[in-house]
Amino acid sequence: GVFPAGHVNMPGGQQPQKHYGITSAISLAPPRDIDHQYTQKLCDAMKPFGVFEDEEELNHRLAVLGKLNNFVKEWIAEISELKNLPPSAISCVGGKIFTFGSYRLGVHTKGADIDALCVAPRHVERTDFFQSFFEKLKQHEEIKDLRAVEDAFVPVIKFKFDGIEIDLLFARLALQSIPDNLDLRGDSILRNLDIRCIRSLNGCRVTDEILYLVPNKENFRLTLRAIKLWAKRRGIYSNMLGFLGGVSWAMLVARTCQLYPNAVAATLVHKFFLVFSKWEWPNPVLLKQPEESNLNLPVWDPRVNPSDRYHLMPIITPAYPQQNSTYNVSTSTRTIMSEEFKYGLSVTDEILQGKAEWSKLFEPPSFFQKYKNQTEKINVVKLCRRDSSTCTLKSPPLKCFLLLLFVS
Template identity: 90%
Template sequence: MTGDSTLGGQQPRKHYGITSSISLAFPREIDHIYTQKLTEAMKPFGVFEGEDELILGKLNSFVKEWIAEISESKNLPPSAVANVGGKIFTFGSYRLGVHTKGADIDALCVAPRHVERTDFFSSFFEKLKRHDEIKDLRAVEDAFVPVIKFKFDGIEIDLLFARLALQSIPDNLDLRGDSLLRNLDIRCIRSLNGCRVTDEILYLVPNKENFRLTLRAIKLWAKRRGIYSNMLGFLGGVSWAMLVARTCQLYPNAVAATLVHKFFLVFSKWEWPNPVLLKQPEDSNLNLPVWDPRVNPSDRYHLMPIITPAYPQQNSTYNIVFNWPFLLTICQFFQIFCFKVSLHYIVLTASASTEDNHLEWIGLVESKIRVLVGNLERNEYITLAHVNPQSFPGSKENHNENEFVSMWFIGISFKKLDNSDCVNIDLTYDIQSFTDTVYRQASNINMLKDGMTIEATHVKKKQLHHYLPPELVQRKKKVKKKSLVCCSLDGSQLDSSRDTDIGTPFSSPTPVSKPCQPVSTPEDR
């Protein structure tokens, strides 16, 4: 909350965020009725189910035990061991209070200064391994934000680690203070960031319950529309939360039904790339890199800056590759991602020979799909490339039974041409540069193993039933229209007679035939 303002001798009026509110109107009776209807509409989707306090309580006990054991092994006196503490903090959806049953939990293990990161990835990892409730345990120590991933009683948990410059970690520790960041290594600062941002968001909204209900609605809408994934170049959870929080600041007394409406009103008219800020950025003089386009030239090219409110401030949407008007397409509010929108799709298939290899491989491939989407959208003949964030298992009829396969579907919309002549659009380079990037990175981090492959296949809408469950691709007969565009992944004309019933595979980086009409350059026009 920012400072007060006085108008003509009237009482000071509080406001939230960096500007005054748009409206301080209190809800009418009809607004409460609509909010109740919104709540009822969301219930069938299971967005209100989810309490995993028991699991987190057990995990917190594990952490305290482990830190006490480490302290003893490092010859701390018994009095210090008894009070050394240690704590599990949550962040993300769980901490915001919008967690759903069975969803992943993001958590942070905070330890005192004598506990090293190497201890976390060795002795604590081994301690977890000994517990029967812990499954699928794996450590990613060399990640940008190092993490231990596992399932605890069937719940996926991503556990980060931060070591503070404190002798002990009390249960009432507040992570919001910037002074805690002093003398920490950058990995600890990154690990703390999720908790600090989440706590700051909750602190900056005028009414937490109205914020939570609105965020549940917006998250459900975004997931159903297939636009909820930071990794794939959409907005992730923290970005949606900050947009909802800003809406709450602008309408501090409004209830959820009104806030959902105002959310679309405000951000459909937002003049990007003006940043969304929940408070004025602060400089804590710790010399950490922060988002600042005045200082950092690269920050000036961000399409949709949404700035985290905790120091060091960062743009949570630095890797977005989709345009905002597309993201805000509402249609039926909770309608699921529709495979009928595009006439053409690229099916991206990642395969591996073992389950463990497959888990590693799809993580890398998925993290790079936004590169492919960006490549496609830079093509002058493509107006939109939209990946469905959900991956699907490969069908047995199309793949070896011993393979572990995941598929992603990228819908492509082509620019309407002024004439009806067939133009061959060669996507070979776009796809080849993507696969080269993935294979190169896998090789650089020694991940690439025999059996790890990526394939891309062009599929028309009418062929999707070979890949997807029938309920997702209900086919309807349409009046046949004259085709204006032919596109190609391998240099051949896609709707020629050589197309199979299930799609045209991308098999070679070299075009195998000439286009049916040369693509004209800007100079030719």
């Protein structure tokens, strides 16, 4: 493959190594035995949190996705017949399910839902998906809790298929047929598409590009599992609350992997905290140099769009049209995350010096640890006992706690 930057000159006349990302690596050091040992300990520390699925659960997901894929092909063939396509065309019309998000990245946890995309040829309309395909799903005895959200920013059909929750998007491409080996990464497939199809394709295109831009997928996956678990345990995993969502965490980990291409997960977790505790925001995190495209879609570019200059923590998706995935971040949430990066660095320093166990990294923050005296603690309690009828979040104490953090 071609990578978005030049070469790293290796000592001793070795072959130059291609490098990943927009700068050369910080270190090409290979892992030592001790790094492998720390990585094994990291895996062991994550197991009690249900982050790894067993073989049986993984196979169940594969079987369900296989059934759904066949179901889509069957439906597209039926629609093609109704629209009077010739039999020769119907036999090769295709159709395909793509996955994206945590499942596609290979970092989903036990019981997590699957983000999927149904890709159809040009004669299949969006209305067909929300009408005839929805009806076809309704007839299937293994499908439960079926609901369509057709007017969402990214329209979706949600359902449970044999116990697995699936969010299914739809994209109609300007192609006569959808082959099994279709690659969504090229920008030309976006030409002449409806904006809802472009948005629906974005998740797959971003996920595929992230995987393409990391030097070692297995090291990336294990590191991302650790960082996601850490962020959830520390209460900073939420796009809605102004922190970071799954895609943003994935891009930060991917950038760390680019900077330390030969490191294993234990080292990468430590380097993640090192890099982002020192990052000079609002400098953007980029996995590749944004490429120009003549499709004229709006992209993140502070030189062109004045509103983009106010983004506090830009993390830019690597697929066209490039977007900032962290537009909800505020000065307060950024400050909280910066403190957490520094705390993560100090804990991983201790772990890699043999002074602490990995379990320390996954300890949740004490509710009162940020407050220095009893008066402040009393104020927190008073604030959280207030009438919560005006709170819009599902957990009023959380809303009040965040409010207190933001004003303190």
